[in-house]
Amino acid sequence: MNLRAVKASFKQQAIQFAADPQWIIPSIVSPFLFTMVMLYIYQDVTGPIVLQAVLGGGVLGMWANTLFASSFTISYDRMNGTFESMILSPTKVFDVLIGRSIWNAFIGLVNALLVFFIAELIFQTDITLANPIGFFLTLTLTLMSLASFGMLISTAFVFSRMGRFFSSVAEYPIYMVSGALVPVSALPQGLQYVSFALAPSWGVDAIKYTALEGYGGTMGVSLLTDIAMLAVLSAAVLVMAYYIMNGAESAILSAGSAERY
Amino acid sequence: MFAEAGPLRIVWASARNSFVTRFTAMHPILWLFQILITSFFAMYFFAALSEYIGNPEVTVSFVVIGNAVQSVAATTLYSVAEIPGVEKHTGTLGALIQSPSSLFSVFLGMSAFGILTGIFAMFVSLGYAAFVFGISFASCNFLSVGVILLLTCLSLTGLGMLLGSAGIRLRTAAIIANIFAYIGLLISGVNFPVSYLPDWVQAVSYCMPLTYAVEAVRGAVDGASLIDLYRPICMMILLGTVFMIIAWFSFKFFEESSRNSGKTDSF
Numbered sequence: 001m002n003l004r005a006v007k008a009s010f011k012q013q014a015i016q017f018a019a020d021p022q023w024i025i026p027s028i029v030s031p032f033l034f035t036m037v038m039l040y041i042y043q044d045v046t047g048p049i050v051l052q053a054v055l056g057g058g059v060l061g062m063w064a065n066t067l068f069a070s071s072f073t074i075s076y077d078r079m080n081g082t083f084e085s086m087i088l089s090p091t092k093v094f095d096v097l098i099g100r101s102i103w104n105a106f107i108g109l110v111n112a113l114l115v116f117f118i119a120e121l122i123f124q125t126d127i128t129l130a131n132p133i134g135f136f137l138t139l140t141l142t143l144m145s146l147a148s149f150g151m152l153i154s155t156a157f158v159f160s161r162m163g164r165f166f167s168s169v170a171e172y173p174i175y176m177v178s179g180a181l182v183p184v185s186a187l188p189q190g191l192q193y194v195s196f197a198l199a200p201s202w203g204v205d206a207i208k209y210t211a212l213e214g215y216g217g218t219m220g221v222s223l224l225t226d227i228a229m230l231a232v233l234s235a236a237v238l239v240m241a242y243y244i245m246n247g248a249e250s251a252i253l254s255a256g257s258a259e260r261y
Numbered sequence: 262m263f264a265e266a267g268p269l270r271i272v273w274a275s276a277r278n279s280f281v282t283r284f285t286a287m288h289p290i291l292w293l294f295q296i297l298i299t300s301f302f303a304m305y306f307f308a309a310l311s312e313y314i315g316n317p318e319v320t321v322s323f324v325v326i327g328n329a330v331q332s333v334a335a336t337t338l339y340s341v342a343e344i345p346g347v348e349k350h351t352g353t354l355g356a357l358i359q360s361p362s363s364l365f366s367v368f369l370g371m372s373a374f375g376i377l378t379g380i381f382a383m384f385v386s387l388g389y390a391a392f393v394f395g396i397s398f399a400s401c402n403f404l405s406v407g408v409i410l411l412l413t414c415l416s417l418t419g420l421g422m423l424l425g426s427a428g429i430r431l432r433t434a435a436i437i438a439n440i441f442a443y444i445g446l447l448i449s450g451v452n453f454p455v456s457y458l459p460d461w462v463q464a465v466s467y468c469m470p471l472t473y474a475v476e477a478v479r480g481a482v483d484g485a486s487l488i489d490l491y492r493p494i495c496m497m498i499l500l501g502t503v504f505m506i507i508a509w510f511s512f513k514f515f516e517e518s519s520r521n522s523g524k525t526d527s528f
Contacts, residue, residue, distance in 0.1 A: 020432065026439040033443050037307070037452045041314050049314065165287060169295050172302030182309045 001098070005091040009099030013073075017107065024111060027068055030171070031060035032115050038181055039123060054119045055211055056180035058112035059204050062146055063178055064171070065111045069104040070150035071167040073097070074157035084258040087249060094245045097154050105147035112139070134210035134223075141227065142203025145234040149200065151241040158248040179204050183218040199233035202226045268366045275370025283374050296336070296378065300386045301393070303335070304328045307452050308394060319453050325394045326482055327451035329386035330413065330475045334445045337379030337414050341372040341421030342438030345428030354429070358519050365512040368425060372418050379414040398482060405481035405490060409474060412494060416470035416501025422508035429515035445471040470500045 017024075035057030042049050074097075077083040087093060129135045156166065176187070177195040184195045184205075195201040196219070205219045206226035219226065252258050284292070304325050311324045345368060348354040357367055387406070390396040424441060428434030445451055448462055449471040455463055466472045473493035480490050487494065 022432075022436050025436050029440050030443050033447050034310075036447050038310060038314065040447070040457050041311055041316050041319050041453050043316060043457065165291055165295060169298045172299060172306050176302060176306050176309070182306075182313050186309065186313050 002091055002095045005095040006099040006102075009096040010103050011099075013100045013103035017103065024065070024107060027064040027108075027111050028061055028114055031057045031064055031111075032118060034060060034175070034181060035115065035119050036122075039119075050123065051212055052183075052208070053181065054116060054123070055207065056204075057115045057119055059142070059178065059180040059200075059207065060175055061111040061115040062108040062143060063174055063180070063200065065104060065108040066146040066150045067153065067167050067170060067174060069107070070101070070153040071157060073100050073104070074154050078157070087252055087258045092246070093158065093249050094151075094242055097151055097241075097245070101147040101150045101154070104150055105143045108146060109139070109143055128213075129211050130213045130215075131210040135207065138203065138206040138210050138227070141230055142200055142207060145199035145203050145230055145237075148234045148238040148241065149198070152237050152244070155241050155244045155248060158245065158252065177201065179218060185218040185220075197233070199230050199237060202229040202233065206230060268363065271362045271366040272370035275367045276373035277370075279371040279374040292378075296382050296385055299335075300329075300332050300382055301389055303332060304386060304389055304394070307446075311452070316453070321394060322396050323479075324452055325390045325396055326479055327475050329383060329390050330471065330478050331445050331449070331451045332382040332386045333379040333410070333413050333474070334417055334449075334471050335442045336382045337375045337417045338421045338424075339435075339438045339442040340375035340378060341418050342424040342441070343428070343433075343435045344368050344371050344375075345425050346431075346433035346435050349428065350433070358429075358516060363512070364429070364516045365422075365509050368422065368512070369418075372421065375421065376414045376418055379417065380410060383410050383413070396482075400484035401482045402484050402486055405485060405487050406478060408487060409477045409481055409490070409494065409497075412497045412501070413470065413474040413478075416474070416497045416504070419501040419504030419508060420470065423504050423511060426508055426511035426515055429512070429519055445469065448472070450475045467496075468500070470497045470504075473497045473500070 035053045038053040038056070039050060042053070074083065077086055086096060153166070176182070177184075177191055177198060179187075179195055179201050184192055184201060187195065202219060203226070205217055205221075206223055208215050209217060209223040209226065217223075217226070221229070287295075307324045307328050308321045311319045312321055345354065345364075348357060357364060387398075391398050420441070421438070424437050425434050427437060431437075448458060448466040449455070449469050450466070451471075455466050455472060458466060473496045477485075477490045477493040477497070480493075
């Protein structure tokens with residue numbers, strides 16, 4: 001891995017974000033509104049469902065950021081005409097994407113904390129975390145799994161210009177299978193299998209273990225198994241993203257099709 | 262000398278242009294796929310949420326019909342409001358402002374694609390409601406549903422045009438459009454009765470055409486005729502007209518100020 005390229009792309013992504021920070025808003029709006037909808041349907045601001053709604057909203061915020069940022073990261077290069085230069089440079093696109101994804105994951109964390117904070121400010125639920133250190137640890141691990149998932153999503157846009165199409169189509173299904181608001185156990189069997197294949201779903205379960213007092217788990221496993229599954233699936237996704245990206249890069253360089261739109 | 266094009270000709274040419282450009286950028290099959298997937302999962306997500314929470318007042322039927330109407334807002338409002346921002350991003354807004362055609366007519370024509378998408382999304386959603394979620398349409402007044410559907414799209418186009426006019430001056434109106442496209446989920450009685458909201462939010466809710474659209478469609482599905490639903494229908498027409506008039510002035514203002522300041526493409 002070219003660490004200098006990772007650092008440079010992280011910095012470049014940060015500067016780009018600072019130049020136009022308003023794009024964090026769409027990633028906050030829908031998760032926050034979904035949390036509010038859940039709380040209004042519940043008609044009460046006490047009890048475990050409230051904690052689940054607020055936590056779930058935060059996790060959805062991370063998901064939304066991963067989904068939108070990852071699908072736009074390559075699309076913008078294509079739109080702005082910088083994709084060809086990037087792919088022609090000796091640096092691997094994968095290294096560039098790692099730097100960008102780490103920044104996106106960091107913003108995802110900010111996003112999650114903003115949703116927690118606003119929901120807490122409005123509903124004053126007085127959330128007390130069962131295990132604060134464990135909570136931030138599992139939150140960070142989940143964030144890393146989302147970053148690796150984001151890398152996989154980004155690879156698709158090396159081939160295609162349909163970034164917006166993918167992010168708009170995938171938004172609700174991903175919210176659904178993430179188990180953030182509606183527990184995985186309440187989903188139909190088919191969707192449960194999809195959920196089990198996604199590392200962040202195990203992360204959500206782990207977060208709930210550390211945040212909610214007396215939480216019994218909805219994936220049917222213990223906290224340690226959740227964390228193990230989270231790590232294994234994230235690593236698998238990262239390896240998959242690496243091979244797909246390298247294959248795509250070679251194919252584009254051979255065909256000379258980088259500027260095709 | 263060329264004869265100046267009338268507003269209707271500009272609207273027609275822009276509408277045709279909007280279809281050509283959209284379907285050039287995205288294949289019609291993908292467009293169809295996007296509507297089918299998004300409409301289904303949006304309904305399913307909230308249906309599962311309401312079932313999980315188990316509030317007896319918020320049944321799956323209540324949520325599914327509400328979200329079928331919301332699908333119009335998510336498509337029509339967003340796609341209409343983002344048009345000026347997209348033109349700015351692709352570098353064509355400057356040329357449009359400098360042309361003798363009024364921007365309002367150009368963007369009204371371009372919103373035809375959003376209107377069509379909204380109508381189609383709602384039909385798809387109502388299809389899901391009947392065939393997937395098992396909602397009974399036995400006593401439905403289909404004429405009322407059809408008329409309300411059209412009025413919903415037109416009134417939301419007025420709001421979308423108003424929001425979109427800000428895109429001439431701002432870097433993008435997509436952020437505002439995004440907020441308005443989703444806010445209906447919370448304040449328009451889509452997922453729970455408007456009466457659950459605080460009084461001041463209810464007041465805002467009744468300034469949104471979507472609130473009346475949701476109320477009217479629920480009534481029409483229960484068999485109400487257009488005459489029975491005159492109140493929400495009149496309010497939708499009124500709000501749509503008011504938004505369209507304000508949008509006209511807003512476009513005029515931003516168009517003239519961009520021409521005067523020479524900042525037609527400021528980003």
